[in-house]
Structure formats: C-alpha cells, structure tokens
Amino acid sequence: MPGYELIGKEERNAAMKIFDEGGVLFHRSFENIRKHFYVREFNNKCQKYFNSSHCSAVSSGTAAIKCALKAAGVKSGDEVVTQAFNFVACVEAIVDVGAKPIICNVNENLHLDIDDLKDKVTSKTKAVLVVHMLGQGGDIYAIKEFCEKNSLILIEDACEAIGGKVGPNYYGSIGDIGIFSLDFAKMITCGEGGITLTNNDIYGTYIKQYIDHGHENNPDLERGHDNRVMPGFNFRMTELQASIASVQLDKLEYLVDENRKRYMILKNIIEPISHVRQEYYSHSGSYDTFIFKADDKSIKAEVIKKLFELGFGTKILPDAMEWHCAAYWGHALDDHEVEHSNKTLKLLESSVAIPIFVNNTIEEYTSLAKAIQSIIKS
Numbered sequence: 001m002p003g004y005e006l007i008g009k010e011e012r013n014a015a016m017k018i019f020d021e022g023g024v025l026f027h028r029s030f031e032n033i034r035k036h037f038y039v040r041e042f043n044n045k046c047q048k049y050f051n052s053s054h055c056s057a058v059s060s061g062t063a064a065i066k067c068a069l070k071a072a073g074v075k076s077g078d079e080v081v082t083q084a085f086n087f088v089a090c091v092e093a094i095v096d097v098g099a100k101p102i103i104c105n106v107n108e109n110l111h112l113d114i115d116d117l118k119d120k121v122t123s124k125t126k127a128v129l130v131v132h133m134l135g136q137g138g139d140i141y142a143i144k145e146f147c148e149k150n151s152l153i154l155i156e157d158a159c160e161a162i163g164g165k166v167g168p169n170y171y172g173s174i175g176d177i178g179i180f181s182l183d184f185a186k187m188i189t190c191g192e193g194g195i196t197l198t199n200n201d202i203y204g205t206y207i208k209q210y211i212d213h214g215h216e217n218n219p220d221l222e223r224g225h226d227n228r229v230m231p232g233f234n235f236r237m238t239e240l241q242a243s244i245a246s247v248q249l250d251k252l253e254y255l256v257d258e259n260r261k262r263y264m265i266l267k268n269i270i271e272p273i274s275h276v277r278q279e280y281y282s283h284s285g286s287y288d289t290f291i292f293k294a295d296d297k298s299i300k301a302e303v304i305k306k307l308f309e310l311g312f313g314t315k316i317l318p319d320a321m322e323w324h325c326a327a328y329w330g331h332a333l334d335d336h337e338v339e340h341s342n343k344t345l346k347l348l349e350s351s352v353a354i355p356i357f358v359n360n361t362i363e364e365y366t367s368l369a370k371a372i373q374s375i376i377k378s
C-alpha cells in the first residue's frame with residue numbers, strides 16, 4: 001500500500017537537511033546559500049530509475065496529466081479517448097485543455113477494452129489516455145501498437161501503479177508520455193506531487209518550460225533575465241516535496257516486494273473459489289490492491305463487513321466509485337459518454353478491492369483470506 005505507511009525518520013532527516021543547508025525551498029537560484037538542488041536531483045534520479053530520458057517533477061498528478069496533454073498539442077476541437085474506470089482528474093484535464101473526453105469501457109479484468117477503444121477513435125481523436133488502475137496495467141503494448149498505426153499520441157497514467165512493469169519496463173515509460181501522482185494515497189508520496197516521464201525530446205523540453213511560466217531555465221542567465229519561450233503556468237514542485245519524494249523512491253522496490261507477498265496470499269486462497277482480477281502476460285504490478293468478483297450481493301456485504309471488522313476496509317471498490325467511474329460524471333461528460341460507462345459501472349459494482357498494507361503482517365493477510373474463503377464457501 002502507499003508510501004505513507006513507511007514515512008519516518010529518513011523523510012524527516014531529508015526535510016531537516018534542507019533547513020540546515022539554508023532553507024531554500026525554490027528549485028533554482030540562491031546558489032550562495034544552498035548546497036543542493038533537490039528537484040533537479042529528483043528528476044535525474046527518476047530518469048535513471050524509470051529509464052526515461054526526461055522526467056519533470058510537478059505539483060500534482062492532475063497537473064502532470066495537463067502537462068502531458070499540452071505537450072501532445074491537444075486543444076479545442078480534439079478528442080481524447082480515456083476509460084470509464086478512471087479517476088476524475090483525467091477527464092478534468094482533458095476538459096481543461098478544451099478537448100472532448102471520449103469514454104471507452106474496461107473489460108472483465110478492469111483494464112481498458114481495446115475493442116471498445118477501436119470503436120471510439122474518430123478523425124478528431126488526438127490522443128489516448130490509458131489509466132493503470134489499482135496496481136495493474138492495461139495491455140499497454142497492444143494499445144501502443146494501435147496508437148502508432150493510427151498516429152495517436154499515447155499518454156499513460158500510472159498514478160495508481162507506480163513501480164509496476166511489463167518485463168523490465170516500468171508503467172509510465174512505455175507510452176509517449178507517462179505520469180505519476182505522489183499524493184498521500186499513492187505507492188510513494190510527498191503529500192502532493194506528480195512526475196511526467198517521456199523519451200521524446202520535444203515533449204520533455206516543452207513540459208520543463210510549461211511548468212515554469214515558459215522559462216527556459218538557462219543556467220547562464222539570472223532568473224530575472226531568463227528567456228521565456230512560450231506562455232506557461234506554475235506547476236512546479238518545491239525542494240521540500242522533492243527531498244521527501246526522493247527518499248520515498250528509495251523505498252519503492254521494497255514496497256512492491258512486500259505488497260506482492262501479501263497479494264499472493266490472498267490470490268492463492270481466493271482464486272480457486274472466485275474470479276480474481278488477472279494481470280496481462282509478463283506484467284508485474286505494484287500489488288497495492290487485490291480485486292475479486294463478488295456477484296452475490298449478500299456475500300459481498302458479508303465480505304465488506306469482515307474487511308471493516310478486521311480493520312482493513314476497502315479501497316475505492318465500493319467506497320469511492322463516484323470518483324472513479326465515468327457513469328457518475330454527468331458534470332463533465334456528454335450524456336452519451338455517461339450512458340456508455342454503465343457497462344463498466346456494472347463490473348465495478350460486482351467487485352471488491354482489498355487494500356494491501358505493508359504494516360499489516362503476512363499472518364494477518366492469511367487470516368483475512370481464510371475468513372473471506374469461509375464466507376464465500378458458506
């Protein structure tokens with residue numbers, strides 16, 4: 001589960017170090033009173049970790065989506081296809097750049113349905129925004145191939161699956177532009193924050209400038225005399241956020257490994273008796289959520305009761321569906337898109353998502369799995 005469970009002395013020390021070194025919280029300038037450039041160092045560290053040529057730390061995951069859409073040149077009159085099982089930020093960002101969000105459904109395993117995607121693409125489609133929900137990735141290479149054939153820009157929202165991979169390649173590094181969120185509920189966190197990743201020099205440079213009022217950030221010029229190459233915005237991350245995020249990144253591999261152990265306990269016990277959400281071949285997710293089907297309403301209610309009794313609760317399904325299913329987003333979508341999303345709503349309504357917490361022991365997950373097993377079998 002999220003990095004907040006492991007927030008401790010390493011994060012505190014990292015933050016205190018900034019104050020001991022002069023307390024500069026801005027990403028550049030003040031060279032005479034600072035020893036580090038934490039945002040810059042965090043960007044470099046992410047580039048190496050995720051094997052991506054350009055990473056830009058930004059103020060939130062939502063800001064990161066907007067940056068990706070802007071870099072992709074999405075504008076008024078364009079359509080962007082995204083999925084019905086999602087977070088509302090994706091639709092908001094598409095609307096914010098003046099484009100129209102088009103919704104495709106997810107399949108039985110709650111991944112973007114490629115057949116539906118194919119039906120949704122029109123001559124106005126500029127980009128596809130696939131979202132790797134709750135720790136597992138969509139069929140990203142198949143989607144990439146489709147996008148390449150149809151000259152569409154592929155944006156990968158990996159906010160909910162940081163650390164997940166296909167083979168050796170991290171989610172977020174496979175599409176044209178990827179994004180992460182570092183908000184309080186994510187695999188790694190600094191309270192609020194985001195990252196954009198891309199191997200495309202034009203997109204990478206654009207994002208670096210866009211997030212900082214169009215500043216070129218020429219190291220040879222004073223900030224006040226720096227060139228502005230285009231109108232941008234302020235989506236900058238602070239030094240404080242970057243110092244904490246950097247420590248959290250050091251914990252990511254451990255978090256994924258520990259998540260996986262707990263996830264596998266649930267999988268081994270529940271899979272023989274219920275449909276468990278399946279990963280695509282050669283994917284390995286971030287494993288911070290375990291999802292299975294509970295078609296029978298009374299079984300579902302009993303399982304949820306047990307999850308709360310044992311102190312786990314549920315994660316998004318069913319407790320935050322209104323934020324995560326496009327069938328509820330009449331305030332931002334055309335009626336047709338809302339209506340179309342009902343297929344996804346039905347799939348989500350019959351699913352239960354169990355959060356994986358690394359601070360809960362393997363034994364606790366074993367007892368939980370057995371308790372669910374006996375409810376399903378009863």
Ligand SMILES: Cc1ncc(COP(=O)(O)O)c(C=O)c1O
Nearest residue numbers: 060061062087089159181182183
């Ligand atoms: C899939 C997805 N995309 C985008 C976001 C937005 O991230 P942030 O909260 O950092 O703005 C979230 C956050 O919950 C998310 O889950």
